[in-house]
Each structure stands twice: as C-alpha cells, then as structure tokens.
Amino acid sequence: MTTPSPAIAYVSRRYRFAASHRLYAAELSDAQNRAIYGKCAGDNGHGHNYQIVVTVAGPVDPLTGMVINLDALDALVRDRILRRYDHRYLNLDVEDYVDLVPTGENIVRHIWSLLRDALPAGRLSKVRLVETRDNSFEYQGEAA
Amino acid sequence: MTTPSPAIAYVSRRYRFAASHRLYAAELSDAQNRAIYGKCAGDNGHGHNYQIVVTVAGPVDPLTGMVINLDALDALVRDRILRRYDHRYLNLDVEDYVDLVPTGENIVRHIWSLLRDALPAGRLSKVRLVETRDNSFEYQGEAA
Amino acid sequence: MTTPSPAIAYVSRRYRFAASHRLYAAELSDAQNRAIYGKCAGDNGHGHNYQIVVTVAGPVDPLTGMVINLDALDALVRDRILRRYDHRYLNLDVEDYVDLVPTGENIVRHIWSLLRDALPAGRLSKVRLVETRDNSFEYQGEAA
Amino acid sequence: MTTPSPAIAYVSRRYRFAASHRLYAAELSDAQNRAIYGKCAGDNGHGHNYQIVVTVAGPVDPLTGMVINLDALDALVRDRILRRYDHRYLNLDVEDYVDLVPTGENIVRHIWSLLRDALPAGRLSKVRLVETRDNSFEYQGEAA
Amino acid sequence: MTTPSPAIAYVSRRYRFAASHRLYAAELSDAQNRAIYGKCAGDNGHGHNYQIVVTVAGPVDPLTGMVINLDALDALVRDRILRRYDHRYLNLDVEDYVDLVPTGENIVRHIWSLLRDALPAGRLSKVRLVETRDNSFEYQGEAA
C-alpha cells in the first residue's frame, strides 16, 4: 500500500486549566454589566475547569508518520498558556485580561494568537475552549 | 496586546430533550419499513436522550467580548424546540413530524430551519443532533 | 508475589437500551398523575438512552483470573433484558410493566430480580440504571 | 411478577455549580500554606466546575414506584446549595467557608450536613463532590 | 413545512477497537527512534482503546429521511477495519502496518483510504481517530 505524501492531517490535543474569572466591562455601569453578564458579573468572580483543544494541521512526515511532535506542542502550550493561566484568577493574575473581558470568546482568541505566533505559518488550524460541559468557543483565525 | 476586531468566533451550546420516535414511512409497506428501519420501525416507538449542539458564528463585540447573548439563545431554543419536543412522542405529539419521518437527518434539518429563521442572517453556523453515544447528525444549511 | 486466593472482586459491565416509557399509575386520577409525575405523565410517553451497569461479585478463579465469564453474562443480559426492552415502549410492549409503573426505581428492581435468578446465589452485587446524564437508580437486593 | 415491597433503592442525582476557591488556612504561615496546598494557595483563588451527586436511599413507594420526588430534591438542593454556591468565590461570598478551608473534603461534608437536616432521618445515603475530571470526594455521614 | 430536498447532511458514527502498537521506524537508529517517539518506541508495544468516528455526507433521501443505511456502514467498517484491527498488535498482526509506522496520523489516513474506496464517490467526509482521552487525529482526504 502507498499512502499519498502531501496529504494534510489534523492532530488535536486537549489541555486543561482550572481558573476563575469575572465578566465585567469597565466601560459599562454596574447595572449594564449585570444586565449583560448576569451572575457572571459577581464581585469576586467564579471558576471553571477549562479545557483547550488545540488543532494543528500539516503534511504527514513520510519518515516519522507525524504532523507535529506532541512533546514540543505540550511544551509550547505549557509555557505560553498553562503556566500563566492554571490556578489563577484571570482578571487579576494574568496580564492578558487587564484590558480584555475574559469571556470565552476573548480567551479563545487570545490563546489562538499566543500559539499561532509560536508555530510555523499556517499550522494552527483551530482552538476550542470548553468552559462547561455545555458551552464551548472556537476560533480559527482571520480568513485572510 | 491588541485583538483584531472583525474576527469571527464560534459559540456552541448543548441542549437536551428526552423524546421517543418511530421510523416508519407511510408511503412504504410494513415489510419495506422493516427492511429499511429494522427495529426502529417497531409499532409503539422507542426513545432517546437527544442532545442538540447549536453553533452560532459572528464577530466578537469589542465592548462585551461576546458573539451572542446566551440567555437569548437559551430562550429561543427553549421556545422553538425544547418546549415542544421534550418529553414527547415526536410522531404523535409534534406536528413537525406528521408528514416527516423523524430520522436524525430530518430532525436536525428541521431544528436548523426553526432556529435559522429566528437568528440574524448568517449567524447559525451548524446544528448537531446527538441521538446515542455513538450516533450523531449534523446540518449546516444550503451552500447557497 | 502471591495473591491471596479467596479474595472477592467485583466486575461491572455496562449495557444499553433505547426505550420509551410513560409514568402513569392507573389507580390515580389524571390530576394526581400530573401532580406526581409532571411532564413524565404525558399521554404518549417519551424516551431515554438507558444504561444498565451490572456488578457481579465473586472469588477470582486462581486458574483463569476471572470472576465470571463476560460472554456468559452478555448472553444472559441480552436474553433476559435487552432483547425484550431495547427499542420498545416499556408500558405497552413489555409485560413486566403492565401492572408496574416504569419508574427508574421499579425498572432497576425488576432487572435485578430477572438477573439474580439466573446467576449463582449471592453473585449479583448491584444493578445501576442510568436514565439521563444526571439521574441514576441503584438496587442491591434485600438485606436478608 | 411480584416485586417485594419493603426493598430499599438508591436514587442519585447530579447537580453542578461553577465556583472559585482558595486553599489557605489562617492558622498557618504563608510558607506552610504553600507547602501544604501548593498552587491551590494562590492569592486570588482559582475555580472549578463542581458537580454534586446526591444519593437518597429509601423504600420504593408501592403506589408511585418512587423513592423520592425529584422536583422536591431539586428545590432543596437549589435553595440550600446552588443558590448560595453557584458563581461565587467560596472563601469570600459564602459564609460557610469563613472559618473552614474549602477543600473538597470540607465542602462535601458541609453539603452533607446542609442536606441531611432537610431530609427525613436516614434518607441521605451519600454525597459525592466531583472537583475535576480526576478528583472526587465522598461523605456518608457518621457511622453512628 | 417544506424541507428543501437537495440539502446535504452529515452522519457520524463511532466505532471502537482495542489494539496495541509500537512507534518505531525501521529506517532510523534505536537512538533516533527513542528521541522521536519516546516511550512509544518501547520494545514490545503498548495499547489503546481506539475510537473511530466516521462521517458520511450526502443528500437526505426524501422518502426514507436517511443519508446512508447505518447497518450497511456498520458492515463495511466491521469487515474492512474492526475484524482486522480489533484485539491485534497492529505492527505484527495487520499487514497495513508492515511498512507504515502506526502513528495516529498514519492509521487515520489508512482507514480513510480503506473506507473511501468502498463508498460512493464523495460520500466519505472525514475520519477521526481518538487514541486517548486527550489525543485525536483527523483526515479529510486530498483537497483534489
């Protein structure tokens, strides 16, 4: 059997971090924040067991049979994301969210940009953030 | 850090309903129905814990950091789908399936059309119906 | 290393059936049924992806290293339960529930009695019925 | 078929709350807290999607086929636990943890005592708290 | 209500096989294999509970409401994949991997090619291989 070489495969790997956040936009009044974010706007935040699913696309190396070395991906995600996000209160402890409300949409986009810059061009296919068992957020970059 | 404004993110939310259905096409004979649908054609139906995963796409609002207000989406799905499908026998209790065999394919397409009409144009990205732990159905609308 | 022979181990195996049911006690009025069972009392029933987890206890056979032959357990559960419950409307299609309201409690007890009689005395340790992702029922027999 | 009446069955129902906590004992020094609790002692806390699994034991009512009315149990758990714990920072927002470090062990015991007092004697069988996908805590009361 | 006829829906079905594999490329030295594959290069292999999720795309038949007969898909996957892969050591027992390192990327591509040839043109949409609870691989064929 011959497997065609230039084919693109996708590798997805799940990571986890436990963090707390508060949804509150400084530009808005308390009443507006409460109207938009409901109980997520509570004074002292609340938390989640977040999961990140990182999908990398690329040609399968004919010699190794791999798209990416997962140890390298692990080190990257650990260094850029988990080390800074895990067991933190995102609003206070992580500078990324000083001026950015840590909604699922903003977190997933920010993680995307942190990882994209560290991978070869075009390799990051999508990032999914699972916030609760029923809610998730996905970002695939700009269509550019 | 600056997050590019017009980027599109995807928000997915899972809903559930417990319902029963029977796969039986009135245009076909009993033998044909049994041949096509097997045990799913049994006289009195059978049931599932259905899950619907609704994915909405859209630009992330720079102020709120959100694509869609999930309370609004919940109210929409509750009103158009769950209130009518949950704890029902789809073939007898839900008018949508009077002339439509409630296969996973038909249910997911019908849910799509019920939700698409109630959301701003282009916002509904896909609907997935999970019927059992091993079977699911997805619809993404017409390519149009 | 020596492993003590007469030790008791527990083997659990999960089975599944998709069925519909209606919670309605014939001895009660419509209003009483509605008050007690809520939407579960709907005229035409509704359904679930039920799971049964059967736990068998027994000494580990020193020769085979097994408590029970799982093929034999599979055949038993298939014959006594799945063949009769799967893809059925329990209230109408299964004689066990002609005079017994198919609540989770009653189903799990009935499955227990069907399996206990077919296994060597004392071997059936417990039966768990999972009705939805959040609800389950367990029965362990009489304390006798 | 006859089902023996006085048999005891167990009903388990899963509830969820998203909360943050910090593990830090006021009687101990910072260094001791860091040694004992590691990253869980971080200044501003972190969070989890907690699950509570409440198991109620009791005789199956011969008329209704139920051990407990789940709507009543839901109302009880909502009122005593979820309304106060969900979307909160346990250390600051919930008085139960002003003098009690919110470890999994302490949370599950406290939930037990809040529910036990509101149920008929002997009915609460166990409470399980799931903190992450790999960690859980269970309490079954005093052997008394 | 009218459902538009030529719409394309996607049906996904999950299959499982328990197998062992060893990641070791014959063209490379022992040291190179160990550097690339780490503990996955161990002499005697190791194993996984693999899952395959097969997604078939196609128009929904207006009469049956189905995209594909799942019994036919089951028979195909059973015959071409499961019968040969389940309870095997892929490197030694399955000829597909005599000259192909059984990485997730290579397995998912090979399964794709085995299934694509047996389905009508264009029907196989994607294949996903789940190797562990955190790792998965996906292949969607050549863009051609």
Next chain:
Amino acid sequence: MTTPSPAIAYVSRRYRFAASHRLYAAELSDAQNRAIYGKCAGDNGHGHNYQIVVTVAGPVDPLTGMVINLDALDALVRDRILRRYDHRYLNLDVEDYVDLVPTGENIVRHIWSLLRDALPAGRLSKVRLVETRDNSFEYQGEAA
C-alpha cells in the same frame, strides 16, 4: 456551623496508563485458552487505555481540611504503578504478570496490594480498574 471532627471522608483520584496484555494461562492448552479468553488470547496481545481510580478513606484533618496529600498519593502511584505499567506490554515487560494472567481482576488486586503496603493501615478503601468504556473491575481487600 460546626463540622464534627472524627468523620471519615473518601478521596478518589483517577490515574491512567496505556498498556497491552494477552490473556493466556500457561497451564491450559491453546484450545482451552481460546475457549476461555476468546480474542483476548491472540498471539501478540492487544491494548487498552486503562484507568485506575484509587479511593483513600480517613479522618479529615481539622487543620488542613484534607484526608491525604494528593501530591504524595500521586508520587506513590507514579512510582509503584505508572512508571512500571505505562506504555508496556504487561505480560512481557512487567514482572508482576510473569506468573499471573493479566485479567482485569488480577490487575486490580495486584495494584491494591502494591498500594496498600505503602499507605497507613486501613487507609486504602478500594481500587477500581477501568479497562474499556463498558468494563471495570473493583477490589476492596480482604474482609479481615
């Protein structure tokens, strides 16, 4: 509120290892092995993503609010089990199974004995081994 001090709580933690095994008893003929173990007796073994759930019981320390330090438990399980079992072929690579058929029952009992000896007397409450999504094995020691 006062929480009674001497109460016993249970802490459960899940660990994972990917391994392969073959069910074959040297005392039996090939035909007997095939009759007893079926496809699990295949010449070169097959594999699983095993999970171990270790449950430790003990009084909740009034100062720390903990039953056991989970970092210490992790180190113990890693050293005694995971380091030796993960990514191995149990029959050939792990001395524990040179003379012991690696059935789920035997593995769970052996893990029990390895952990019990390393914990304070009476602390190990039970060990559960999850072999596939539907099969699991549990051991709680001798009744002694």
